[in-house]
Amino acid sequence: MAWTGSADAPLTARITALAPSLHPGERRVAEAIANDLSTAVERTAQEAAEAIGVGRATVVRTAQALGYEGYPQLRVAAARDLALRTTDASLLADGTILGSLRASSERFASRLGHTLSGLTEEGLQAFVGALDEAARVLVIANGLSSPLGLDLALRLNAAGRPAEHLSDALAQRIAARQLGADAVCLVVSGSGANETTLAAMTSAQASGCRVLAITSFAQSAVTDLADTALIVPAVNDTFQDELLHTSRAALMLVTEALVDALLTRRGDRGRDARASVLEVLGSSIRES
Missing domain, CATH: 1.10.10.10 (Winged helix-like DNA-binding domain superfamily/Winged helix DNA-binding domain)
Known part of the structure; x- marks a missing residue:
């Protein structure tokens, strides 16, 4: 490829x-x-x-x-x-935990441009459009990507785009199999090879729904199954380094930005959803 x-x-x-x-x-x-x-x-x-x-x-x-x-x-x-690249000297830790954290954050910041390098406007428009127009959205994420799936579902709901997220593998497959042609199955998978995720995607395909995916590798089982896939390259230099120092930070950054893009696309609906969220938040905050 x-x-x-x-x-x-x-x-x-x-x-x-x-x-x-x-x-x-x-x-x-x-x-x-x-x-x-x-x-x-x-x-x-x-x-x-x-x-x-x-x-x-x-x-x-x-x-x-x-x-x-x-x-x-x-x-x-x-x-x-x-x-x-940021010079090696600026990334050297000083032997302290704080220094190590600073070095890691500087290294990540120096490679943020990679997170968008595999995306195209055409792919993003198709992705956000399908997400906006779907009658039902099921978010699938497992393994190290599971927290991202939950976070994405919560953000989508706060944006006025109701979305479901199930943690049980069998429940995922059952829900995916019943989605139907007017629904979307939204998959988040860093590796693109999680067996539980692939099983849910297969069930979603069988239902006739559209399968969207966000993953780190251009060629994987997940991208093969997805109708539309957004490729978000990992922040590490090599495939081996990604296996040893797995990070999902780039994926989370992109998922958050996608929800903002969805809010913009939805216009008044997006603004109304945000206003409702702020109303709920306001009523739940109490001074000590």
Whole structure:
């Protein structure tokens, strides 16, 4: 599968999103590049092939799969990634817990641009439109993505877009199977491979409803099943790093922004919903 996101997307964001779908040789090339951008900038395609242990054609195919005309264009993209990164010195922790937290937050902030690099206006319009027009919305999320699903359902309800969220796996499948053609099943899955989530999506498909998904990887079982998928690349540099240091922060950031976009699309309905929420909040706050 080739890159179909924004032409301005950083190289490492493309690698993170596409690595699982690449052929083994291409995946080796992509991960080698992500692990050492500085070296990738300096190497020719032939030098990279010899160092990684693949053919030159594999290196060129990898560059093209990542959305570049060839390896020279990939080298330029690698140089751009390096130039835009926060310097290593600013990310060094000082040996304290607070210093470590500061370093982590600075690193995340330096890569926030990646969270939107796989999105297109066309995909967002289709996604938000389907969410707005559906007669019923069922939110499915499991594993590490489960808290995001609950948060998203609560935010949708507060936006005047009633949504359901069920934590039990069997209950998810039962509810999904009864959705029907005028409903939407909204899936949040960082990995795109959670078996419980996939089972619920299959049930939703059988009901005839539209399946929307928000996930981190461009090629996964979840994106294969979804009618419309938003790809939000992970904030880590490599697929391996994402497995070791799993984060759902980027996904949460995008889900919150999507609810704001839905509120804007709904116009007066959105404003009325927000006013109702503020009225409830106002009546529930008491001074000590």
